[in-house]
Amino acid sequence: QQPVQSPQAVILREGEDAVINCSSSKALYSVHWYRQKHGEAPVFLMILLKGGEQKGHDKISASFNEKKQQSSLYLTASQLSYSGTYFCGTVHSGGSNYKLTFGKGTLLTVNP
């Protein structure tokens, strides 16, 4: 079951904040976040395990709400380098630990 990402696209000015959501209709075991710049391979950002933990990476953090079966990626004080497409990948509880199912992505554009 493919997770649903929202919004599909967002445009920011440098320094503004953004939130990207990833929702699943099935119970989640883990959520993985990636960023892909145009013409390049996706780059791993962080992984969150069930348990409602929150992680941070510089000014990018994420939360995982197990009960709501959703994860949110927070980008604060955005920089031009944050531009790209953000994908969440999910592993469902009781499913294969090896397989990630990716959302369709959220295109983030940061302008000067």
Place this chain on the structure above:
Amino acid sequence: SQTIHQWPATLVQPVGSPLSLECTVEGTSNPNLYWYRQAAGRGLQLLFYSVGIGQISSEVPQNLSASRPQDRQFILSSKKLLLSDSGFYLCATGGAGAPDTQYFGPGTRLTVL
């Protein structure tokens, strides 16, 4: 740390021609290996994954096949390419444990004409 190599980086092939894309991994042993395809402007579609030599699981029935002849080598093949096979092919590797964090190689951009 592990490094993923993919070649070729770009490829232009006529419809009906064969295909062979190679992925090799350095810096790890017994990795899980994955082939993804990304159509232009689209998301990531899992094609095949492998948890060991000779062990291939197919996710999408199509004219593609995969093989893993060595522990750190993963090959994607086709006997006859279709126009719809065009896309960005990404090899990824994951650890042996769970949850499996996947890291992507640089990719091969395939255009079928």
